Amino acid sequence: MKKRRIWIRITAVCCLIISIFFLQKLLMPKYVTSIIEGSLIEEYYREKTPHDVIFIGDCEVYENISPITLWEKYGITSFIRGSAQQLIWHSYYLLEETLKYEKPKVVVFNVLSMKYNEPQKEEYNRLTLDGMRWSMSKVKAIKASMMEGESFLDYVFPILRFHSRWSELTSEDFKYLFKKDKVSHNGYYMRVDVKPVTSVPKPRKLADYRFGDNAWHYLDKMVELTKKHGIELVLMKAPTIYPHWYDEWEQQIEEYAEKHDLMYINFLELMEETGIDLTTTDTYDAGLHLNKSGAEKLSVYFGKILQDTFGLEDHRSDEELSLVWQEKVEFYRQMAESQYNELKEYGYLKRFRNNN
């Protein structure tokens, strides 16, 4: 009788844990439509083949570089590990984690996030951190990112963070409870719509143009990590005009790249060479991000540099890889077509309507 009671209690506790787990899955945001940035980080774990190039950074990489174009044009395999307002320590720990899965030849880091020395917004941190698999890298990334009033337990049990979503649940939350559709193209966030730049506001003056110590610390660590693994680190600045990239910032990055013998490319200075035109065809939000046209132009230009400088192999003759990438290309085309059709029908992209 006593034994039976104990078993009943154990079963009851197990049922409770399972229920809470189920609820947690239900209440977590799914990031499949509208704000899809929250899905970008976790899509990396679906990858079955390694990559020559890993891009890390914020929206200036995941909206501006097309890995599919790099494959189609040069046979370069790549993945973007980027998310919205991804801070440099997020990028560093994502890189650290990535190196546990594979060893790319080149890592490209977009330097815009150097402007942030402190965690900015819990919601943005979540977009990056919730998608990461549990590892020491994730633990360290969380600890580096937590804002005042946050608790580590909220990351271990996200239900404690997202519990209030019970009143906002939609059919999407049930539909994608256990399996989510792919939303990116090796980390690339596709937009085919166009909204050209019409005016450029004057940049506001800053009290201090120096990057913070914390940001430099993580850049140093990134350099150290890539050196330790024999990986080439490339610094880039994407060709988008907001947020403003100050000359003082440019100078600091140039000096740093020179000091550490790193390649640094500021694509803002290469608009003519890349063929990117923000005033007509290549941005979907007036210069903040590139659209598909702009991302493809940048990828074509950047891919050549990467291949020429680092001798990256053209894998298009590799049957196994081609098979894998053919599927990706197909998905890329389908999504582009679907977006073009949507644009034709409504004049805008319905799924991103709330983001703009």
Place this chain on the structure above:
Amino acid sequence: MGDNMLFTSYSFIIFITVLFVVYYLIPRKYQWMLLLAANYLFYFLSGPKFLIYIMATTVSTYFAGNKIGSLYNEQERYLSENKGSLSREEKKEYKAKMKSRQWKWLLACLLFNFGILGVIKYANFAIANVNYLLQAFGSDMQLSFLKLALPMGISFYTFQTMGYIIDVYRGKYPNEKNIFKLALFVSFFPQLVQGPISRYDDLSQTLYKEHPFSYKNLSFGLQRIMWGYFKKLVIADRILVAVKTLIQDPETYQGAFALVGMLFYAFQLYADFTGGIDITIGIAEVLDIRLKENFDRPYFSKNIVEYWRRWHISMGTWFRDYLFYPISVWKPMLNFSKFCRNTLGDAIGKRVPVYISTLVVWFATGLWHGAAWNFIVWGLANGIVIIISQELHPFYEWFHKKFDVKNKFGFRLFQVVRTVLLMSCLRMFDCYRDVPTTFRAFWSMFTVFNYNELFNGSLLKLGLSAADYAVLLMGLVVLITVSLIQRTGSVREKLAAKPQLVRYALYYCLIIVIIVMGAYGIGYDSSQFIYNQF
């Protein structure tokens, strides 16, 4: 209080979980020592600099208690040694002499400890009033405010400790000889946050004994804790958003909104305070320590006197035993009573001193709640309402003789609703920023006729969504249902008699509702318990 040790913080939950486990793993004779260490750790984590105050209270009370106790022993020894040689008058004289010496120790202890409380809690209030008077009389001089933070639970542990020393002085029980055991009584951590104000003779019985593990204690204690969290997180902290919106902008929210604010605040205060006490009693229960109930379904009271017998019981009885009774039998008061009877006649004369004692007690109760005129006016208003209801007693008797409605459900319901509304009106002094604002808000309920706005969606602009209101309604229904069940005995005992499936289904619902519907974490302004500040 540091946020890290709030009842609703993760660190507190981890703290009590670890304590429970260690408590039942160590030999039982060391359990009280572990509790003492846990109390001090809890206090340290809540604000290390405040340890000095609670230690000062403990040491001074222990010392005074020891002195008073040893005077009792000396008296006993002397009287038994000189049993045959002392006349009755000599014995009386000796006892009076000893009592006077004990009184000095008691007085010193009371002055010291109430002095600490007075300076920390009331000095700035006094300074503000002095400054106001100086300004009113045209003086340019202004006193500077003191920079003093209020240590957690200072009102609770000071009152609890002073109750102990008064009882020792009265010879109700001997003084505690072990300073560490006294320290445990003073600092018992669950009740430091918001009471109850325990009595030494109640708490020491259960605090110092050995505690074997019992599944029933664990189960019942956890149920009580969960129930407390439900009230606090699902109801009180949710409605707090609307209460803040309404009371922080009384110029905008008048009339119907003042009424809504009044009712919401009454609801919030009940859920917040009783929820905190449920957590406190539940934690103690898991530790096999029994604390006295502090609430007895107060919103079911039929009049204000009954309400105050059922709301914050430990505070009410403290004021009754240690202030009201002593004032009533104080020699000058007895003389005054005699004077009143002689000059005003027996009927009125015997009531006047009681009413004066009542007003003094309610003045002190108001002051205990906070160093502001709001609280003092609130306290005095309670006293006045009680006096009026006493004066109306003959009318009530006449009414009930004339109309046989006393036991009719409708009339009892009317009495309950009347008491709730009356108490809610008085509680408005608690929540508005000052007395004039409270009066204006109260008056607006009768002069600003915007009650139609309650039905045009304005309630959804107070920071609560329709879903939040649905949760609050559900919470209200659950609270009323549980209170009704409590009339015929313990809900947990009744639940224990139900089939396992029903029990577990209810536990699951409670836990999941707290986790999912609780107003906590990022996005919510996780508030401290209202009574923490006392």
